[in-house]
Amino acid sequence: MTKVRALAYAHNGVPESASEGGKSLLTKTGKTAVNAATKPIGSPVGKAMSKAKGESTAVKESISLFRGPSPAASSASTVGVARGSKPASDDLIAAMRQFDDRSILVTGGSGSFGRRFVDTLLRHSRARRVVIFSRDEYKHYEMAQLLEPLGTERLRFFIGDVRDSDRLELATRETDFIVHAAALKQVPAAEYNPFECIRTNVSGAENVVRAALRNNVSRVIALSTDKAANPINLYGASKLASDKIFIAANNLTGKSDTRFSVVRYGNVVGSRGSVIPFFRKLVADGTDHLPITDERMTRFWITLQQGVNFVITSFTVMRGGEIFVPKIPSMRIVDLARCFAPDLPFRIVGIRPGEKLHEVMVTEDDSRLTLELGDRYVIEPAFAWWQRAPYTASGAKPVSDGFRFASDTNTDWLNGPRLQMLLAEAY
Numbered sequence: 001m002t003k004v005r006a007l008a009y010a011h012n013g014v015p016e017s018a019s020e021g022g023k024s025l026l027t028k029t030g031k032t033a034v035n036a037a038t039k040p041i042g043s044p045v046g047k048a049m050s051k052a053k054g055e056s057t058a059v060k061e062s063i064s065l066f067r068g069p070s071p072a073a074s075s076a077s078t079v080g081v082a083r084g085s086k087p088a089s090d091d092l093i094a095a096m097r098q099f100d101d102r103s104i105l106v107t108g109g110s111g112s113f114g115r116r117f118v119d120t121l122l123r124h125s126r127a128r129r130v131v132i133f134s135r136d137e138y139k140h141y142e143m144a145q146l147l148e149p150l151g152t153e154r155l156r157f158f159i160g161d162v163r164d165s166d167r168l169e170l171a172t173r174e175t176d177f178i179v180h181a182a183a184l185k186q187v188p189a190a191e192y193n194p195f196e197c198i199r200t201n202v203s204g205a206e207n208v209v210r211a212a213l214r215n216n217v218s219r220v221i222a223l224s225t226d227k228a229a230n231p232i233n234l235y236g237a238s239k240l241a242s243d244k245i246f247i248a249a250n251n252l253t254g255k256s257d258t259r260f261s262v263v264r265y266g267n268v269v270g271s272r273g274s275v276i277p278f279f280r281k282l283v284a285d286g287t288d289h290l291p292i293t294d295e296r297m298t299r300f301w302i303t304l305q306q307g308v309n310f311v312i313t314s315f316t317v318m319r320g321g322e323i324f325v326p327k328i329p330s331m332r333i334v335d336l337a338r339c340f341a342p343d344l345p346f347r348i349v350g351i352r353p354g355e356k357l358h359e360v361m362v363t364e365d366d367s368r369l370t371l372e373l374g375d376r377y378v379i380e381p382a383f384a385w386w387q388r389a390p391y392t393a394s395g396a397k398p399v400s401d402g403f404r405f406a407s408d409t410n411t412d413w414l415n416g417p418r419l420q421m422l423l424a425e426a427y
Contacts, residue, residue: 095312096125105131105175107162107208108182110139112271113223115146116304117179117311122150131156133171134182162204165211172211179311180208180222180246183239187227187354190235201238202245209249209260218257219315222246223307224264224323226300226359226407229366233354243323247381250320259320263311264361266300266328266407270426275299275333279340290337291349297333298358298407301414302326303425310376317373319390321381325361330407331414339416362405370403371396377405 099121106114109132121127132143132155140157147155160167162182172178183201184190190197205222212220224243227236249260270276279290302310306326314324337346351357362370362377369380371388373396380386388396414422 092309092312093124095316096121098316099125099127099177101126101128102176103127103129103131103174104177104179105133105172106179106181107133107168107204108180110134110136110143111181112268112304113181113307114179115143117181117308118143118155119147119150120305120308120312122147122154127154129156129174130154131158131171131175133158133160133162133168135159135161161200162207163199165207168207169211169214172215172217175212175215176218177315178208178212178217178220180205180220183223183242185225185235187233187235188352190238191233191354194234197234197238201235202241205242205245209245209252212258212260213249213252213256216256216258218259219318220246220249220258220260221311221314221318222260222262223311224262226264226266226361227356228264229360229363232356235354247321247323250381250383253320259318261314261318261320262323263307263314264323264325265302265307265310266359266361267302268307269301269303269422271304275336276423276426279337283341283344287341287344289345289347290341292333292337292346293349293351293355294357295334295346295348296357296408297351298330298410299333300328300330300359300361300407300410301419301422302328303422305425314376317378321383321386323379325377325379325405327375327377327412329412329414329418330410331419335414336419339419358406358408360404360406362399362403364402364404367399367401367403370399372399 104121104127106117108114109118111134114132114134118130118132121130132140134140137159140159144152144155144157158167158171160171162168162180182204184193184197208220208222211217222242225236225239227233228239228243229236231237231240243262243264246260246262253259267274282290306328310324310326317324334346337344362379366379369382371378371380371391373391373394377399378391378396380388380391
């Protein structure tokens, strides 16, 4: 494996050059080194990099997305790549080359993640077709208007629900990549509407797997959540079941090239229903206090663009069956509140049903199957055919037995300035 210039990403997801970070795997064809991640899967290099069961091809060591910003990054614009205020690096663009002349389908594609992912594809890839699959026709209209300056001739808006297997199978024809982002995500809503949560998050996952297998989709990544690790609420339990479905789907692929993996991350800064827009609204409305569920509570935080970048790089690394977990920072809820309103008092309101004090993304029981690889952890599947060698050849190392990646024991903590960088990118 040839070592090349490494990269680092600022905390707001904007890539920049650096002297430390991840490495790119280069495959030599004759005397020319070719970045395998930039080749279509159907090309000779792409086939050589195919993650077939048991093969020993070394995987690409991932691009660093989540280490702290350099001094140069701190003074630079904090608006994400997709907003177009700062050009993407050559290396991020190289990672996008895997989508060139390919068809990508995004379930839940009109949601927050889907919009940013599609925006990034349109700006930095030459994808042949991008299918937005979701239920809300008005969101489709809004999204088409929003993306019109980038050119929408490559977009296809499919009205459909992941519960509807026939419609999903129809939308998946001639598709190369699937990002499964559709889910019911609100913890209280899932507790009150359990049947609906199961139909979308569990049965919907099964339908995505069946559609991908029947249409010979090459790569599928499902988005998960920190609440799926040791879940105590129905939303987390349903996403754990979804994760298991996608991982086990690799046992059903036979001789096909279809591979399934999962990306698991924490709270998205500024996402609908999260505490940050809630605090912002209270402060704007002139509240005399901020409600805090528990002074001890901590959470993981990630920006939307960081999440999109992480999914993109996970596609280049995946062999099938992994759960990819980014190394992202934590913050105490009381510190978050102080950043918004340092002079306002707190009022303790208690933890809602289904909430945890702290979130976990890698449990102690998962530690025996977990590797540390650059900016991420990789939870390996317990498959008889699985081989660790390709990851260890790229520098991955097993974590210690009993390792736990949790929001309260994290070694990376957000402070006020870093939170402001995340908020600038989110808003």
